[in-house]
Amino acid sequence: MSLLNYTLRIADSSLILAQRISGWCSKGPTLEEDIALSNIALDLFGQANGFLEYASKLDGNKTPDQLAFNRNEREFFNLQITEQENGNFADTIVRQFFFSTYSFLFYTELSKSTDETLAALAVKSLKEVKYHLQHSKSWMLRLGDGTEESKQKTQTALQYFWQFTGELFEMDEVDMEMSKSGIGVGNSELKTNWDKMVNEVIDQSTLERPVDAYMQTGSKKGLHTEYLGHLLSEMQYLPRAYPNAKW
C-alpha cells in the first residue's frame, strides 16, 4: 500500500504540472518559448504515464487512465506547488525552477532505489529534467537581472511560491517507511542541496531569497488549494462525460 501511495505521489506531481504548463500552448511569449514549454509539458506527461503504469500494476484494479481521470481531488497526492496557476511568465518560470531543482535532486537519489521499476523510471526522467532545469535557470537569470519590471515580477513570484516549498521536503510515515527500506528518498540531503542550488541562482539573478515563514502543507493527505479542483474539472471532463470514449 505504501509503495502504491509513494508512486502515485510522484506520478501526480508530474501529471498536474504537465496539465498546468499545457495552458501555455499557443500562448507563449515567443514561438521558441511556446515550443519549449509545450515540450516540458510533454516530458512531464510521459513521466507521469510511466509512474501511473507502475501504480496501476501495484493497484491491480485500475488502468493508468482510470487513475488519471477517475480520481477526485482528495485522492490526488501532487505537491501543491504543481497545481498553482500559471500566472504571468515569471510565475511559471519560478514555479518550474523550484520544481525542476527538486526533481533533479529527487530523481538523482531515486535512481539508486532498491525498487527496479522506480529506479529505471528515475534514470529516464532525470535525463529530461536536466534540460528543464537548464531552461528555467537561464530564464531566472534573464528575468532577475533583466529590466526593472521583469525583476519585480520575478521577485513577487519568488515570494508567492516560497510558501509551497516546505512541502517538497516533508516526510510522513509513508516517506519514512520507503526511505528506510531503500525504496524511497530521504529528505536531509535533498533539502541541503536544494537550498544550495536555489540560493546560487537567486544570487546570480540579483534577486532576494524570501524569508522562511508559514509553509503550506497537506498534499500527502490529499488536501489541496482551490486551484486543483478547477484543473481537474477541465482535465477530466471528457472521460467523465463520455465514459469509455476511444481516441
Next chain:
Amino acid sequence: MQNGNIKYIWELLNTVPDPEIPVISVVELGVIRDVTFTNNSFVISITPTYSGCPAVKAFQDDISSCLSENGIENFELKIVYSPAWTTDWMSQETKDKLMNYGISPPSKIVVCPQCKSDSTTLISQFGSTACKSLYKCVECLEPFEHFKCI
C-alpha cells in the same frame, strides 16, 4: 531455425522508418533493445526515446503493421525502461545519415549541417520534436536542428 527467424525479424524492423525522421530506421534510432522467441511468440523489446514522445505510439503501430504485412502474426511488443535510451547508441553511419538529411547529429561540438562550420549558437534547448534543439550557424547564418545528446 529460430535464430534464423529472429534475424529475419531484425531485417524487417530495419525497414521501419522513424515516423518523424524517416531517413533512419527504428533499429538505427536504437529503440529496439531485443528480439527473443518465447512460448511460440516473438517478443520485441522497445524502449521509448523521450518519456512523452508521441512518435513512440506511432512506431509501435508501424512495427505491428510491418510484421503483420510480412506474415508474422505471433509477436508482442514489450516496453522496457532500463537501460534508458541514449544517443550514445547511435552509430557513426546513422549520424552521417542525419547530417545529410539536414539534422546536426548528437555530439558535444554542434556542427552546421549546411556549411559544416562548428561555429554555432544555441537558440532554444527545445525544438520541433522532443529529441531536438534549435541552433543557428554563425558562419552561414542558417538556423538548423540539432539532435540532443541524452
